[in-house]
Amino acid sequence: MSGNMNLTLKVWRQKNSSASGKFVTYKAPEISPDMSFLEMLDVVNEGLVKKSEDPIQFDHDCREGICGMCSLVINGEPHGPKRATTTCQLHMRSFNDGDTIVIEPFRAAAFPVVKDLAVNRSAFDRIQQAGGYVSIGTGGVPDANEIAIPKVIADEAFNSATCIGCGACVAACKNASAMLFVSAKISQYAMLPQGQPERYARAEAMVLQMDEEGFGGCTNTYACEAKCPKEIKVTNIARMNREFFNAEFIKG
Amino acid sequence: MLDAKIPSGPLAEKWNKHKFDLKLVNPSNKRKYDIIVVGTGLAGASAAASLAELGYNVKAFCFQDSPRRAHSIAAQGGINAAKNYPNDGDSVFRLFYDTIKGGDYRSREGNVYRLAEVSVNIIDQCVAQGVPFAREYGGLLDNRSFGGAQVSRTFYARGQTGQQLLLGAYSALNRQINLGKVKMYTRSEMLDVVTVDGKAQGIITRNLIDGTIESHAGHAVLLCTGGYGNVFYLSTNAMGSNVTAAWRAHKRGAYMANPCYTQIHPTCIPVSGDHQSKLTLMSESLRNDGRVWVPKTKEIAERLRKGEIKAVDLKEDERDYFLERKYPSFGNLVPRDVASRNAKQVCDEGKGVGKTGLAVYLDFADSIKRLGEDTVAAKYGNLFDMYRQITDENPYKLPMRIYPAVHYTMGGLWVDYNLMTSIPGLYALGEANFSDHGANRLGASALMQGLADGYFVIPYTLGDYLAKIGPAPIDANRPEFAKVKSEVEVRVKTLLSLRGNKTVDEYHRDLGKIMWEYCGMSRDEEGLKKAKGMISDLRADFWKNAIVLGDNEEVNQSLEKAGRVADFLELGELMIDDALNRDESCGGHFREEYQTPEGEALRNDDDFAYVAAWAYTGDNMPEELHKEQLEFENVKLTQRSYK
Structure with a gap:
């Protein structure tokens, strides 16, 4: 294990959604390679607070790579340089002594900046609210084992269901498309028997809401898949397109 | 003596009988009631969705940017249910028995039996929602043995069970938001409870984007705000997990039960x-x-x-x-x-x-x-x-x-069998309450309890209270709201006036070190007494020398953290008091003075088979102890042995 590092950070600072932002340079001295990226920012922030300067705002919560709250574009890449890794699970051993690190918020018209590096991803919630569920209430459901699901289908649906809703797919896409995110949920239900009754209505409602929110279209660059911390596959997008297309015929 | 209102009759019939005895709200009156749900983890999301489905108007609050981020999402291992699918001898009674024994005989028989009973419904519910549990090649659900259970009763979704269950509850919540039955407030932090004539009728929140302090009125308030493990600074909880909602309720009259039980x-x-x-x-x-x-x-x-x-x-x-x-x-x-x-x-x-x-x-x-x-x-x-x-x-x-x-706090707000705290109309669900895990929680039981409370207990028990108080609208313009709101504003101002020389994180770390050293895996009288003094000094110092920057009317992480750490500093002292009071070892509470010759926890059932529920009596005043005697009619209290 190498020794501690001295780093330079160029961080996007923006007071609120209506203010204009700019890069500010900070020193991050004596950073241990065992720190997570967010712990490195904690250290910088603690130094700022000691000097009565406003600490850098960034979203984070579980710090285990599962809540989907952390974000950041690090040196041009959402969640930084490693594959299948959220920012909170990125460790400083991925960087070298003397590095300059550029840190920006996720950039998309549908994700307005809240402050500094934190953005508003409520568009994602509204897409889920449009149809990302099975319309059943609590109680009155069949015994769990009355619904047999082939393991391969269950596993494939699970792969789609692992999406953490972080928005890296949008940030990675030159069109700021949300299709990987939306297609993951549509796919999960399209594959499972529980999702069948509302299969096409759901696809249609979620896609329309996605467009309403101002996300761009997909031009098949696969940047989303490359940067997805949960390795959600672009085949979900193909499935979503098929579902949406079929919805037109089935609507009747 | 506190009355938990556990229904009479044989253990296996209590819940059924109780459900019949509870009053119902007329279907056409349900839309006249407003319910406030704070927190959107497993307990909060499932409660908010289920109550909205019944027809109540729900306002749900979370401090995160989306209800899907609540820390239930991080639970890995699984969820227990007495389905007995593997045919290996499980039953509702066995799950009940294991939970009581695992909790070192410091939980309520009635609650735990009900938990085991509804566990089977939870799995059905989640599967119907499309939660992708692990399956066998035959297409049926897979089970595994977990955390020492001798039967395979744990359902799981790879190492991400909490995520999948929460996304299931979140989807049910989303459906109700879409239908207009739930109004969702994200990036909103509850800072106080409002009581009118002794009943909880609302909350005060702070909008974390622009600092607006808001009053919200409702016929009942449900706290589904998780545990207080971050009092130790380092824990497996999320960074934002905090005790503020529960602690503010405590200071308004809700008893805090068994706070020293930490896992x-x-x-x-x-x-x-x-x-x-x-x-x-x-x-x-x-x-x-x-x-x-x-x-x-x-x-x-x-x-x-x-x-x-x-x-x-x-x-x-x-x-x-x-x-x-x-x-x-x-x-x-x-x-x-x-x-x-x-x-x-x-x-x-x-x-x-x-x-x-x-x-x-x-x-x-x-x-x-x-x-x-x-x-x-x-x-x-x-x-x-x-x-x-x-x-x-x-x-x-x-x-x-x-x-x-x-990792988890078994202690929490005291609730009766209906999940109501000692403040009428104020309920606590999930990890925020104390009721089901005794002095130690078994693996894969937290998800079970959170969802049991939200999907299958509160929809029944809340109706009884609502039917009794009637549907007359609750007015947020009453002077009681203005009074609490102005107290919250004063507190925010006071915090913002702190311009000392030590960061809030430093105070939090110091508190964590004290708690871990003296009130962690093992405790003794001398250490606890020492820690009490240390925390008291640290708290006094915090209110003099902490650095809290910025203004209220903006995104202000400094202010958010300061409010939470200030509450942890008060809770810490109560945990010490509780640990000092309990002159025995049980489950997660290990007092060095009380151990068997083999070094195992030595309970004192004669003197301590009770729930310690603490009542706040005023700033810097000792809290008052109320006891709820635990009655064991169906299990024999034994020394736990895993030899």
Whole structure:
């Protein structure tokens, strides 16, 4: 294990959604390679607070790579340089002594900046609210084992269901498309028997809401898949397109 | 004596009988009631969705940017249910019995039996929502044995069960938001409860984007705000997890029960340095196939710590598989409190490994030899990856290093059988209440309890209260609201006026160190008394020398943290009082003075088979102890033995 590092950070600072932002340079001295990226920012922030300067705002919560709250574009890449890794699970051993690190918020018209590096991803919630569920209430459901699901289908649906809703797919896409995110949920239900009754209505409602929110279209660059911390596959997008297309015929 | 209002009659009939005895709200009147739900984890999301489905108007609040981020999402291992699908002898009574015993006989029979009873409905509900649980090749659900259970009753979704269950509850919540029955407030933090004529009728919140302090009125308030593990600073909780909602309710009259019962989880990734911001759990399902050991002697441990030798170089007779040695029948699968305490003990004896000496090995070499690397990867791949990511070590080649960390708090707001706190109209669900896990929670039972409370208990019990108070609208313009709101504003102003020289994080770290040292895995009277003084001094210093920057009318992490840490500083002292009061050892509460000759927890059932519920009496005043006697009619209290 190498020794501690001295780093330079160029961080996007923006007071609120209506203010204009700019890069500010900070020193991050004596950073241990065992720190997570967010712990490195904690250290910088603690130094700022000691000097009565406003600490850098960034979203984070579980710090285990599962809540989907952390974000950041690090040196041009959402969640930084490693594959299948959220920012909170990125460790400083991925960087070298003397590095300059550029840190920006996720950039998309549908994700307005809240402050500094934190953005508003409520568009994602509204897409889920449009149809990302099975319309059943609590109680009155069949015994769990009355619904047999082939393991391969269950596993494939699970792969789609692992999406953490972080928005890296949008940030990675030159069109700021949300299709990987939306297609993951549509796919999960399209594959499972529980999702069948509302299969096409759901696809249609979620896609329309996605467009309403101002996300761009997909031009098949696969940047989303490359940067997805949960390795959600672009085949979900193909499935979503098929579902949406079929919805037109089935609507009747 | 407190009355938990547990229904009379035989254990197996209590809940059914009670459901019939509860008053119902006329379907056409339900839309006249407003319900406030704070927190959107498993308990909050399931409650908000279920109540909205019934027809009530729900306002739901979370401090995160989306309800899907609540920390239930991080639960890994699984959820218990007495389905007995594997035909291996499970039953509602066995799940009840295991939970009571695992909780070291400090939980209520009535509540725990109901929990076991509704556990089966939870699985049905989640599957119907499209939660992708693990399945067998035949297409039916897979089960595994978890955390020492001798039957396979745990349903799971890889190592991400909490995520899938929460996304299920979130989807039900989303449906109700879409239907207009739930109004969702994100990035909103509850800062106080408003009571009118002794009944909870609203809350005061702060909008975390623009600082607006808002009043929200409702016929009932449900706190589903999780546990208080972050009082220890380092824990497996999310960074934002806090006690503020529960603590504010406590200061308005809700009793806090058994706050000293905290669960220290045995399998977490050890601390690597002072910069550490949180600890990461490795699901205890790993103990099904991993063997826990340390070197037999201090000398070998010393050489390992210095890096002169490697764990894999040690011969079998140089290793001490201490759990297998001491507990031949349960081995590595003893309950969490027992496993944690034993790990601490061997490290205290100087046999710990890793740079700090505060770690033991969890070794998969035998399993990999027996099952093959592919099978082990299929079961635990994501956990192994996570371990590698954090430690830069390959657990397929080297044993993992693990150490206990604060994980769950069994204590919480006191509630009766209906989940109502000591303030009428104020309810607590999930980890925020104290009721089901006694002094130690079994693995895969937290998800079960959160969803039981939200999907299957509160929809029944809340109606009874609502029917009794009637549907007359609750007015947020009453003077009671203005009064509490102005108190909240004063508190915010006071916090913002602190321009000292020590950061809020430094206070939090100091508090955590005191709690971990003196009120952690083991406690004694002398240490607890010392800690009480230390916390009291630290709190006084906080209100003089903390640095809180910025203004209220903006996104202000400094202010948010300060409010939470101020509450932790008060809670810490109550936890110490509770630990001092309980002159016995039970579950997660291990008092050095009370142990068997073998070093196991020694209960005192004659004097302490009660719930300690603390009432706030005023700033810097001692809290008042109320007792709820625990009655055991269906199980015989025995010394837990896992030998």
